[in-house]
Amino acid sequence: MTATPGPSDPSGPAPRLPDGRWRAVDVLLWLIAALAYFVFPEHRVLGSQVIITALFALSLDLVLGYAGIVSLGHAAFFGLGAYTAGLLATHGWGEPLSGIVCAGAVAAVLGYAISFLVIRGRPLAQLMITLGVGLLLVEAANKAAAITGGVDGLSDVPMWRLLGAFRFDMAGNTAYLYSLAVAFLSFVVIKRIVDSPFGLSLRAIREGARRMPALGAPVGRRLSAVFTLGAGLAGVAGGLLAQTTQFVGLDSLDFPRSAAVLMVLALGGTGRLYGAFFGAGLFMLMQDFLARRNPVYWQFWIGLLLVVIVLFGRGGVLAGADAVRDRLARRRVPKRGNKP
Amino acid sequence: MIAAFLSVLFDGVAYGSLLFVISVGMSVTMGLMNFINLAHGAFAMFGGYLAIALMTRVGVPFIATLPMVLVAFAVVGAVAERLLYRRVSRTRPLDQVLFTIGLTFMTTALATFLWGPSQRNIALPAPLTGQLHVLGLDLGAYRLFLIAVVIAISLALHWFVNRTRFGAQLRAAVDNPSAAAGLGIAVDRVFTLSFALGSGLAALGGALGIDVLGLDPTFSLKYTVYFLVVVVVGGEGSILGSAVAALALGMLDVVGKYYIPDVGGFLIYGMMVILLLVFPGGLFGARR
Numbered sequence: 001m002t003a004t005p006g007p008s009d010p011s012g013p014a015p016r017l018p019d020g021r022w023r024a025v026d027v028l029l030w031l032i033a034a035l036a037y038f039v040f041p042e043h044r045v046l047g048s049q050v051i052i053t054a055l056f057a058l059s060l061d062l063v064l065g066y067a068g069i070v071s072l073g074h075a076a077f078f079g080l081g082a083y084t085a086g087l088l089a090t091h092g093w094g095e096p097l098s099g100i101v102c103a104g105a106v107a108a109v110l111g112y113a114i115s116f117l118v119i120r121g122r123p124l125a126q127l128m129i130t131l132g133v134g135l136l137l138v139e140a141a142n143k144a145a146a147i148t149g150g151v152d153g154l155s156d157v158p159m160w161r162l163l164g165a166f167r168f169d170m171a172g173n174t175a176y177l178y179s180l181a182v183a184f185l186s187f188v189v190i191k192r193i194v195d196s197p198f199g200l201s202l203r204a205i206r207e208g209a210r211r212m213p214a215l216g217a218p219v220g221r222r223l224s225a226v227f228t229l230g231a232g233l234a235g236v237a238g239g240l241l242a243q244t245t246q247f248v249g250l251d252s253l254d255f256p257r258s259a260a261v262l263m264v265l266a267l268g269g270t271g272r273l274y275g276a277f278f279g280a281g282l283f284m285l286m287q288d289f290l291a292r293r294n295p296v297y298w299q300f301w302i303g304l305l306l307v308v309i310v311l312f313g314r315g316g317v318l319a320g321a322d323a324v325r326d327r328l329a330r331r332r333v334p335k336r337g338n339k340p
Numbered sequence: 341m342i343a344a345f346l347s348v349l350f351d352g353v354a355y356g357s358l359l360f361v362i363s364v365g366m367s368v369t370m371g372l373m374n375f376i377n378l379a380h381g382a383f384a385m386f387g388g389y390l391a392i393a394l395m396t397r398v399g400v401p402f403i404a405t406l407p408m409v410l411v412a413f414a415v416v417g418a419v420a421e422r423l424l425y426r427r428v429s430r431t432r433p434l435d436q437v438l439f440t441i442g443l444t445f446m447t448t449a450l451a452t453f454l455w456g457p458s459q460r461n462i463a464l465p466a467p468l469t470g471q472l473h474v475l476g477l478d479l480g481a482y483r484l485f486l487i488a489v490v491i492a493i494s495l496a497l498h499w500f501v502n503r504t505r506f507g508a509q510l511r512a513a514v515d516n517p518s519a520a521a522g523l524g525i526a527v528d529r530v531f532t533l534s535f536a537l538g539s540g541l542a543a544l545g546g547a548l549g550i551d552v553l554g555l556d557p558t559f560s561l562k563y564t565v566y567f568l569v570v571v572v573v574g575g576e577g578s579i580l581g582s583a584v585a586a587l588a589l590g591m592l593d594v595v596g597k598y599y600i601p602d603v604g605g606f607l608i609y610g611m612m613v614i615l616l617l618v619f620p621g622g623l624f625g626a627r628r
Contacts, residue, residue, distance in 0.1 A: 070434050117617060123433040124376060125616050128572045132613040135565065139605040255565075259441050266438045300449030306442030310428055310435045 020195035029277060030184060037176055045172035050284045051179040052241050055186060057264040057276035059233035064262075065271030066194055067226045068206030069118060072127045072258055073134025074234055077107040079253025081235025083141065086154045086248035094160040096243050100182065103239025104232040111231020115224035131255070138253045153249035157242060168244065175244035182240055186233060191273060193229070202226055203271075263302065266309055269318035278318060346477055348598045349591055354483035356590020357490035358552055362545035362563075363570040364497070364582045365417075365538015371514045371577015372531050375429045376436045379443035380542060380567055381560030385451060387413055387543025388555040392460055402465050406489075409547045410540040417539025421532050429531075444560050451557035460555045486548055493541070494583065501579060510534055514577040566593075569612045575622025584623060 036047055056078055063069050081103035088099050117129050141148045148154065159168050166174045193199055205212050205219050212219050242248045251257060260283070268279025286305075290298035366380040390412060391405040400408065428439045468482045501507035512520040513527045521527045546555070553563065570589055574581030589608065596607040615623070 064434065070437060072437070117613065120617075120620070122620070124370075124374075124572060124576070125620050127376070127433070127437065128568060129613055129616055131565065131568070132609045132616075135605060135609045136613070139609065143602060143606075255561075262434075262438060262441070266434075270434075297449045297453060299445045300453075303442040303445030303447075303449065306438050307424075307446070310431070310439040310442070 020192060025274070026191075029274065030187075033180055033183075033277075037180070044176040046284065046288060048172050048175040048179040048244050049241075050280050051176070051183050052237050052244070053261070053264060053284055054277045054280035055179075055183045055240065056234055056237035057261050057268070057280050058183075058186065058190060058273065059230045059237060060261050060265055061270060061273060061276050062190065062194070062226055062233065063230035064265065065275065066199060066202045066206065067223055068209075069223065069227060070123055070127055071118075071130040072255070072262075073130035073132070074230075074261055075253055075255070075257035076130075076134040076137045077111055077231040077234035078238035078241075078257065078261075079137065079141070079248075079250075080110055081107045081238030082242040082248045082252040083148060083154075083238075084235065085239035086157045086242040087147070089157045089159055089243070090154055094158050096159060096162050096178065099243060100236050100239035103242070104236040107235020107238070108228050108232030111234075112224065112228040114231075115227035118227060119220055119223040131258075134253065134255060134258055138250060138255075141250055141253055148248075151250060153247060154242075155247050157246040157248065159243055159246060168246065172244070179240050179244060182236065186236065187273070190233070194273065198222070198225075206271075263306055266306065272318055275318050343477055345595075347479065348595055350477070350479055351483060352591030352594035353587060354480075354486050354590070355552060355594050356587035357487050358545055358549045359566055359570055359590055360583050360586035361490055361493060361548065362542045363567040363586060364579055365535070365541050366567055367571040367574060367576055367578065367582040368510070368514070368534050368538055369531070370571055371575075372510075372517065372527075372534060373429045374433075374576075375425065376433055376440065377425070378437060378440040378564055378568070379447065379560065380440075380538075381564040382444060382447040383413055383417065383539045383542040384546030384549070384563070385447065385555065385557070385559040386416075387546035388550045388559070389451065389455055389460070390543070391547035391550065392462055392555070395462060402462065402468075406544055406547055410544040412540075413543030414536040414540030416543075418532055418536035420539070421535040425535065426528075444564065448557050448561060451559075455557070457557055460550065462550050464551060482551055486552070489548060493544075497579060506530070506533065566608075569608065572622055573612060573615050573619075575619075575624040578622065578624035581622055581624030 033051065037044065040047065056074075059077075060071065060074050063071055063074070081100075084103040084106045085099040088094070088102060093099070114129075114133055117133075118126050142150055145151075161167050162174055162178055166178075168174050194202070201212070201217050201222055204215075205217065205222060209219055238252060241252065264279040264283045265275055266279070267282050268275030268277065283302075286302065287298060290301055362381070362384045365383075366377055369375055369377060387409045390409050391402070394400040394405045394408060395402060424443075428436055464482055468485050470481050471478045472481050472484060473479075474484075501510060509520070509525045509530050512523070512525055513530045517527050520530075546553075546559075549555075553559070566589065570582055570586045573589070574583070574585035592611065593608055596603055600607075
């Protein structure tokens with residue numbers, strides 16, 4: 001790999017050691033998400049989908065943004081989670097919480113198995129292996145129509161009441177709060193992990209994989225662990241989608257979803273956890289807005305946006321915000337030239 | 341029984357040779373610059389559309405459209421390389437992937453806008469339709485033509501790469517770009533020219549393939565995976581590798597779908613994953 005992104009890389013995280021503390025931004029983000037429930041009562045279905053997409057993008061951020069593994073088949077784990085939750089419910093176990101735990105576990109097992117294939121290659125081989133595994137799963141789901149419903153998918157998945165009390169309703173009330181709660185819990189765990197020594201070692205591997213063994217870090221084991229974790233989290237997101245929409249289709253596994261989640265992350269910015277949330281919000285709102293005006297051509301605008309981001313705004317919206325903040329800070333304190 | 345199998349195999353060879361023409365440019369540019377171009381299939385798609393437009397609007401005969409498409413998209417490729425690709429060819433793999441996925445989406449929407457979402461067909465000239473009986477086998481005339489064209493292109497390409505000064509520069513640049521630059525080879529110019537040639541060949545492949553691969557706006561989304569498999573399994577930068585991988589993929593895919601339809605894409609994707617694990621640099625990988 002040439003051109004390893006160094007600490008001064010604008011797309012990397014801010015050069016400050018993380019301490020795991022919660023800042024105003026962290027609290028604000030979740031306050032906004034909770035307030036949105038009351039402010040936009042008629043958009044709760046869309047809102048729950050944004051949260052699920054954000055959680056899915058967060059799982060990719062672990063793998064891509066922190067560990068630097070480029071995956072073109074991350075939807076494989078999302079879809080596997082969705083089918084796991086959906087199949088459990090259609091076969092008589094519609095309890096939501098244990099459903100997503102199973103979804104996450106099954107996806108994590110696949111992720112663990114595949115991680116050994118993925119981590120040994122260079123970036124191009126990583127791309128192709130993740131892509132290949134994703135396509136294999138799509139084929140498998142398509143051919144096993146007796147189990148998965150094939151092209152028709154699983155529809156009207158019967159879900160039990162959440163905690164025995166809250167029915168999944170058409171207005172998306174339960175769906176929104178349930179997704180929000182799961183996403184929040186996942187976020188707390190992920191934030192703790194990326195700010196731990198383990199998370200720091202991942203960033204170090206991303207920035208200089210050849211030097212890490214010299215420091216005594218088991219690069220392979222670390223990467224395989226984070227890939228498993230990312231897969232499991234993607235499975236949880238997939239399970240959530242299956243339960244809240246009560247539908248699972250082949251599109252939950254397919255390549256366009258893998259591409260879309262990459263886009264979400266690129267929009268928001270990689271390696272900074274919030275990128276997933278900003279990206280998901282922006283992407284889903286744009287999709288909703290553009291697709292309603294012109295369903296055929298919204299792809300054009302999303303493609304253009306990607307091209308523009310890569311050409312001019314590398315690091316996504318949040319890196320742009322950081323650049324503005326840095327510039328303001330530099331103007332206020334002219335001599336702060338101790339950037340590591 | 342044997343005859344039927346050979347006919348199917350023949351279709352696979354025709355299919356594989358198309359894959360070769362389209363992917364060879366992608367392989368060379370990937371080997372040269374490590375540039376992951378997922379939008380390569382768009383050149384093939386637009387090549388097909390241009391051929392149809394020339395035939396129906398201008399009335400150019402099918403055979404004559406082929407060199408026109410080749411030249412037109414070599415120019416488009418050179419311009420695109422200068423204006424767009426150059427700016428991302430030295431960035432991280434992630435940026436290249438995002439950029440070229442973006443381009444793929446844009447071209448898909450553009451093709452839908454210009455030519456509509458439906459599948460397009462062409463009326464092949466009479467001598468190229470129907471079946472020929474060769475050695476007791478029924479072979480499609482168009483597929484025979486296709487294979488002949490691809491053999492001619494491959495020979496020309498072989499001569500170009502192995503017998504010309506530019507070819508020597510190209511091989512040197514693929515083997516070691518920085519050493520080649522140090523020897524005074526203008527690696528950037530080599531890249532632009534090979535990108536242009538690769539784009540032109542892809543467009544030619546798209547025009548040739550209308551009758552075999554089909555043509556609709558999702559073309560590049562559908563086939564890019566195949567092109568990638570050819571490039572990666574063959575080893576980036578290796579023309580021979582692309583040829584071997586493309587033929588193997590074409591035969592495997594057609595024979596597999598004909599005899600064991602239930603297996604579908606498993607065969608291809610499974611083979612790719614296994615081959616990549618055994619040969620991480622591809623079958624004929626020039627580097628590493």
